[in-house]
Amino acid sequence: MNPLFPPPATSGKSLLARMEDALLPLINLVFLLLMFFIVAGQLADEPLPELPGSQSSPHQQAPQADLVVTAEGRWRIRAEPVTEQQLAARLPAPSDDHPLRIAAADSLTMSDLEHLFQVLERLGYTEILLLTEPAS
Known part of the structure; x- marks a missing residue:
């Protein structure tokens, strides 16, 4: 009697070889x-600065950031409050080599960040480094 189905074609290879x-x-x-x-991941040569509200250091030090955004959504440059109209004059010129460093409070809302990013985009900033506190 002939089988209904032909045996599977193995091309002469063993099960382990297949x-x-x-x-x-x-x-x-x-x-x-x-x-x-490995190629896509870039390691930064410089460590991230301490951020506002960090309890890791005994003395509070301002971050090495160009712009600090507080939890209330206010903007500060060198501890001085700035408005949207003052940003262009107070921030460093846009550069692809040196991204704009923004230190943001961990409780900042996304709508506040989105508004800031839209303002910075209009000012010509394409490279931004956002510094945040890790969740604890």
Whole structure:
């Protein structure tokens, strides 16, 4: 009696050899993803500055940021409050080599940040480094 289904075509390879052939694309994909994240991830040469409200240091030190945004959404440059009209004159010129460093309070709302980013975009800033406190 003839079988209803023909036996699977194995091209003469053993089960282990066929499994190795099936795993090779997966291994290649994992390797390529690993290489992508190694190349894409950039390590900063300088450490992040202390942010407002940080309890890690005994003495409070202002962050090394160009602009500080308080929890109330107010903007400060060198501890002095600034308005939207004063930003262009008080901030350093936009540069691709040196991103604008913004220290933001951890309780700041996203709508406040979005408004600030829109203002900075109109002023020509394309590179921004946002410094925040980690959640505890």
